[in-house]
Amino acid sequence: MRLSRKTRLALRKAGRNAVLLCLAAIAMIYLIGPVYWMVSTSLMTEKEMFQVPPHWYPHDPSFHAYRAIFGFNPELVAEVNARGLQVQNIMPALWNSIKTSVFVAFATILIAIPAAYSFARLRFRLSLPLLMAYMMLRTVPSIVLVVPVFMVLRTIGLIDTTASLVLVYCTFTVPFSIWLLQSYFKTIPIELEEAAWVDGCGQLTAAIRIMLPLAVPGIVATFILAFMASWSEFLYAVTFTKTLNSQTVTVIASSFIGIEAARFDLVLAAGVLSSLPPFILALIVQRYIVAGFAAGSLKG
Amino acid sequence: MTSVDNVALGHDAIDREQTRERRESFSAFALNSPAIIWLVFMAVIPIGWSFWTSLHSMNLRRPHRTQFIGLDNYFELLHAPEFLNAIQVTAVFAAGTIAFSLLIGLLLALLLNEEFPGRSLVRALTLVPWAMPPVVVGLVWSWIYDGRFGLLNAIFKSFGIIRESRAWALDPDFAMASLITAQVWHQVPFVTIVFLAALQTIPDEFYEAAKVDGASRLSRFFHITLPWLSQAMLIVLITQTMEALRVFDLVFVLTGGGPGDATTVLGWLTYTRSFSFLDFGRGNSYAFVMAFMTLLLSVFYIRLLWKRGEFAR
Amino acid sequence: MATIEISDLHKRYGAVEIFRNLNLHVQDKEFVVLVGPSGCGKSTLLRMLAGLEDVTDGTISFDGTDVTDLKPKHRDVAMVFQNYALYPHMSVAKNMAFGLRMRGVTNAEIEQRVAAAAGVLGLTEYLERHPRELSGGQRQRVAMGRAIVRTPQVFLFDEPLSNLDALLRVDMRAEVKSLHQRLNATFVYVTHDQVEAMTMADRMVVMNNGTIEQVGAPLQVYDKPANVFVASFIGSPAMNMIRAKPSVANGQKVIRSDDGLTFPHPKNNTGCEGGLIVGFRPRDLNVVDKDTSGAIEAKVEIVEHTGVETLVYVRAGSHKLCMSIDKQEWSGLGESVCVLPDPANTHYFDETTKQRVG
Numbered sequence: 001m002r003l004s005r006k007t008r009l010a011l012r013k014a015g016r017n018a019v020l021l022c023l024a025a026i027a028m029i030y031l032i033g034p035v036y037w038m039v040s041t042s043l044m045t046e047k048e049m050f051q052v053p054p055h056w057y058p059h060d061p062s063f064h065a066y067r068a069i070f071g072f073n074p075e076l077v078a079e080v081n082a083r084g085l086q087v088q089n090i091m092p093a094l095w096n097s098i099k100t101s102v103f104v105a106f107a108t109i110l111i112a113i114p115a116a117y118s119f120a121r122l123r124f125r126l127s128l129p130l131l132m133a134y135m136m137l138r139t140v141p142s143i144v145l146v147v148p149v150f151m152v153l154r155t156i157g158l159i160d161t162t163a164s165l166v167l168v169y170c171t172f173t174v175p176f177s178i179w180l181l182q183s184y185f186k187t188i189p190i191e192l193e194e195a196a197w198v199d200g201c202g203q204l205t206a207a208i209r210i211m212l213p214l215a216v217p218g219i220v221a222t223f224i225l226a227f228m229a230s231w232s233e234f235l236y237a238v239t240f241t242k243t244l245n246s247q248t249v250t251v252i253a254s255s256f257i258g259i260e261a262a263r264f265d266l267v268l269a270a271g272v273l274s275s276l277p278p279f280i281l282a283l284i285v286q287r288y289i290v291a292g293f294a295a296g297s298l299k300g
Numbered sequence: 301m302t303s304v305d306n307v308a309l310g311h312d313a314i315d316r317e318q319t320r321e322r323r324e325s326f327s328a329f330a331l332n333s334p335a336i337i338w339l340v341f342m343a344v345i346p347i348g349w350s351f352w353t354s355l356h357s358m359n360l361r362r363p364h365r366t367q368f369i370g371l372d373n374y375f376e377l378l379h380a381p382e383f384l385n386a387i388q389v390t391a392v393f394a395a396g397t398i399a400f401s402l403l404i405g406l407l408l409a410l411l412l413n414e415e416f417p418g419r420s421l422v423r424a425l426t427l428v429p430w431a432m433p434p435v436v437v438g439l440v441w442s443w444i445y446d447g448r449f450g451l452l453n454a455i456f457k458s459f460g461i462i463r464e465s466r467a468w469a470l471d472p473d474f475a476m477a478s479l480i481t482a483q484v485w486h487q488v489p490f491v492t493i494v495f496l497a498a499l500q501t502i503p504d505e506f507y508e509a510a511k512v513d514g515a516s517r518l519s520r521f522f523h524i525t526l527p528w529l530s531q532a533m534l535i536v537l538i539t540q541t542m543e544a545l546r547v548f549d550l551v552f553v554l555t556g557g558g559p560g561d562a563t564t565v566l567g568w569l570t571y572t573r574s575f576s577f578l579d580f581g582r583g584n585s586y587a588f589v590m591a592f593m594t595l596l597l598s599v600f601y602i603r604l605l606w607k608r609g610e611f612a613r
Numbered sequence: 614m615a616t617i618e619i620s621d622l623h624k625r626y627g628a629v630e631i632f633r634n635l636n637l638h639v640q641d642k643e644f645v646v647l648v649g650p651s652g653c654g655k656s657t658l659l660r661m662l663a664g665l666e667d668v669t670d671g672t673i674s675f676d677g678t679d680v681t682d683l684k685p686k687h688r689d690v691a692m693v694f695q696n697y698a699l700y701p702h703m704s705v706a707k708n709m710a711f712g713l714r715m716r717g718v719t720n721a722e723i724e725q726r727v728a729a730a731a732g733v734l735g736l737t738e739y740l741e742r743h744p745r746e747l748s749g750g751q752r753q754r755v756a757m758g759r760a761i762v763r764t765p766q767v768f769l770f771d772e773p774l775s776n777l778d779a780l781l782r783v784d785m786r787a788e789v790k791s792l793h794q795r796l797n798a799t800f801v802y803v804t805h806d807q808v809e810a811m812t813m814a815d816r817m818v819v820m821n822n823g824t825i826e827q828v829g830a831p832l833q834v835y836d837k838p839a840n841v842f843v844a845s846f847i848g849s850p851a852m853n854m855i856r857a858k859p860s861v862a863n864g865q866k867v868i869r870s871d872d873g874l875t876f877p878h879p880k881n882n883t884g885c886e887g888g889l890i891v892g893f894r895p896r897d898l899n900v901v902d903k904d905t906s907g908a909i910e911a912k913v914e915i916v917e918h919t920g921v922e923t924l925v926y927v928r929a930g931s932h933k934l935c936m937s938i939d940k941q942e943w944s945g946l947g948e949s950v951c952v953l954p955d956p957a958n959t960h961y962f963d964e965t966t967k968q969r970v971g
């Protein structure tokens with residue numbers, strides 16, 4: 001059978017697409033599978049969760065786990081806690097996480113914007129060394145700072161407060177935000193500000209009225225990345241917080257795991273809740289994350 | 301444009317340049333001062349303090365016995381089995397995560413570099429494991445590794461690979477592999493995106509020229525693509541080593557450093573030394589060894605970024 | 614009233630010297646065009662006038678007041694940038710109003726002045742659009758509008774037309790010129806396009822490598838180029854230049870090139886001892902009879918038709934000369950012809966100093 005050239009090409013293309021799609025499907029199973037399994041488990045009843053072999057999807061989806069961790073099912077919580085778990089209402093922790101992350105994100109951009117401006121627009125001798133110093137601070141492992149910062153916070157009596165977390169998180173978000181923002185600012189043509197100077201602005205007015213509005217996408221992306229970093233943080237949170245007064249959602253979620261009896265439906269419902277905000281935000285700033293990765297300037 | 305020989309310039313010429321420089325330096329300093337003050341108080345001083353502490357024997361259980369002992373904590377490290385073990389464990393962990401995240405990330409990047417329907421969706425979803433908080437990564441995988449009802453057991457059994465269920469993360473033979481698997485899953489998106497970004501900058505002419513020369517697909521990959529990726533590979537190597545050094549959340553949730561000390565990486569050892577045993581002196585000296593290693597890495601890293609011209613942008 | 618006085622201006626970037634001892638006087642309401650090859654420092658000079666670039670040494674004064682160290686906002690200038698530098702996040706109206714708003718003009722007046730400027734520039738229908746929704750020509754008009762609403766004393770233009778297509782450029786040229794007449798202000802205009810310079814300038818300033826080569830009215834510069842650089846830079850196709858030495862032929866003082874082309878001796882005899890450079894424009898080279906005195910024998914090598922004129926490239930001795938004649942069919946490729954530069958329009962320059970000697 002002889003096919004026309006056109007059909008042959010079309011067939012070849014279809015074949016190629018089929019192969020690529022298969023590979024993509026395998027990749028997606030690898031990357032998304034565990035996430036799917038988390039969501040699916042969180043919707044299973046206790047009985048279904050402990051099926052052997054496991055059900056691939058919840059045959060009888062139920063929101064009991066979510067109801068329990070939001071405090072609508074105190075009996076269940078009491079029952080599992082009697083078996084040695086420490087399940088508690090996740091609301092206060094969610095609220096703590098939101099509070100902390102929003103404060104951190106705001107403080108970060110407030111501190112980072114002026115500094116980033118200086119690297120993008122001013123010429124000064126220490127510009128490069130300072131930028132490199134920020135870069136170095138970004139790579140310091142958090143664990144190095146845990147003990148000394150713990151001592152400082154204990155001295156000033158901030159242990160177990162949201163404020164302590166905000167203070168610490170900014171130490172890590174500020175350097176990478178300065179880095180990201182300064183490279184964003186540098187993409188805004190300086191002629192626009194020069195035009196504004198000629199139009200009668202001082203340097204500060206021009207920066208505020210011309211550069212900042214144009215930098216909004218970069219600032220929003222930085223805000224979101226700082227928010228995400230602080231939302232996901234665990235080491236400091238678990239060290240510096242003791243009660244629901246300041247414990248964040250990552251700490252609470254991890255505390256649901258008991259040694260003996262695990263209720264993974266509850267644990268993973270908490271996991272879903274902790275992952276939801278970062279997932280959504282990551283999709284929003286996808287473009288910037290990619291650019292930031294490529295510039296080697298993001299926390300991995 | 302002649303370069304300046306000794307042209308007699310008026311005094312205000314030099315003054316002007318100096319005032320300008322002084323003014324800009326001053327503004328720059330003022331603009332950086334919030335960040336600098338913050339970081340000095342929250343990072344530089346604590347790090348210095350921590351180094352100072354590491355020169356003491358100091359245990360919060362016996363606060364009055366604090367004593368300056370110089371570098372003794374560091375010398376002792378060389379004889380401390382727990383430290384030597386942690387170094388070994390960390391090295392295995394780092395090597396494992398780097399090897400697999402590099403391989404998987406590269407394959408994924410090569411896939412995403414091809415045109416196919418739905419590519420942008422796949423690319424967006426690739427970010428998902430990265431966006432997940434590391435603690436949650438640990439929780440999900442510890443459910444997958446669960447000894448009785450875990451997904452992994454079910455899958456392996458259905459393929460007939462194992463007979464008996466196993467608590468993978470708590471099994472002396474498999475704890476490290478479990479930890480590496482979870483870490484690789486979390487890190488693959490980063491590696492993929494770095495490679496993908498590099499792949500997309502390869503000029504098409506390279507491939508076309510090679511095609512004209514009759515190079516096969518495979519030889520094109522080895523002679524054009526791989527060399528082009530060498531810098532990206534270096535970035536991945538450095539950042540992944542840093543990540544391996546700082547890993548904590550996953551260990552906390554998945555293995556707790558066990559069984560025994562099979563997964564006690566340096567970060568975990570530092571943490572338990574300091575907060576379970578309250579041995580801040582020893583803990584700090586561990587922390588410092590880590591800080592020092594990271595510092596070396598970050599010097600390489602910054603040099604690399606410098607070469608790529610990241611600082612000029 | 615706005616005169617500009619630039620005296621003893623120096624400019625350095627680090628160790629690189631851009632200007633040394635630059636002096637220029639611009640009269641009130643004058644249209645001055647700075648022209649020169651790329652990298653000669655035109656933009657730098659303009660930016661120093663605007664206050665965007667630091668002066669290393671020397672002074673700039675407007676109307677006798679020293680403004681050397683004044684910030685841009687304190688100088689009464691407006692500037693049109695090469696890439697227009699429109700504020701992307703503001704509408705056309707807001708773009709034009711921005712300068713007025715910054716200077717505290719009342720809203721009513723802003724509205725009225727923006728409307729007036731938009732009327733002049735034909736932008737009335739576009740006032741609510743954003744710059745990205747405009748064509749190149751319209752953007753260019755907005756940039757001009759932003760300058761003219763403020764009615765400053767000095768207007769600075771940095772190659773405002775270079776991003777436009779050829780046709781639009783011709784239109785805008787006339788428009789800028791008529792704006793100048795209407796606005797009654799001092800214009801300093803930078804371009805590297807000599808046609809723009811010739812057509813628009815009251816006076817043009819020819820620059821090269823950070824120095825001013827010649828200042829003068831366009832025709833004066835064209836007819837009497839002050840030195841070799843100006844002679845070769847202004848005029849298209851470029852002037853023919855031939856190196857020659859004084860000599861004697863048939864008892865007459867002439868000058869003669871190495872390969873034997875002879876030209877009449879310049880009328881004023883000064884400075885003709887050493888080598889000279891003889892220059893004549895393609896337009897001033899004519900075909901003559903074989904027996905005309907001083908006729909140069911040449912061979913036709915290339916013929917080009919531009920539409921308006923016909924360019925004939927001939928080889929005389931070792932030199933390739935360009936001759937421009939009225940449009941005509943020319944079929945004499947490879948033929949020998951006799952050519953002669955118009956003696957009245959032959960320029961002589963000193964070979965060492967490169968300055969005009971006659």
Ligand SMILES: Nc1ncnc2c1ncn2[C@@H]1O[C@H](COP(=O)(O)OP(=O)(O)OP(=O)(O)O)[C@@H](O)[C@H]1O
Pocket residue numbers: 301626629631649650651652653654655656657658805
């Ligand atoms: N910031 C700077 N640092 C060092 N040298 C500079 C700087 N800005 C300009 N120059 C140099 O100054 C010289 C003059 O530049 P300028 O921009 O004024 O040229 P121009 O005449 O406007 O050229 P063009 O027609 O290409 O715009 C150039 O040689 C340029 O390399």
Ligand SMILES: [Mg+2]
Pocket residue numbers: 655656657771
């Ligand atoms: Mg220029």
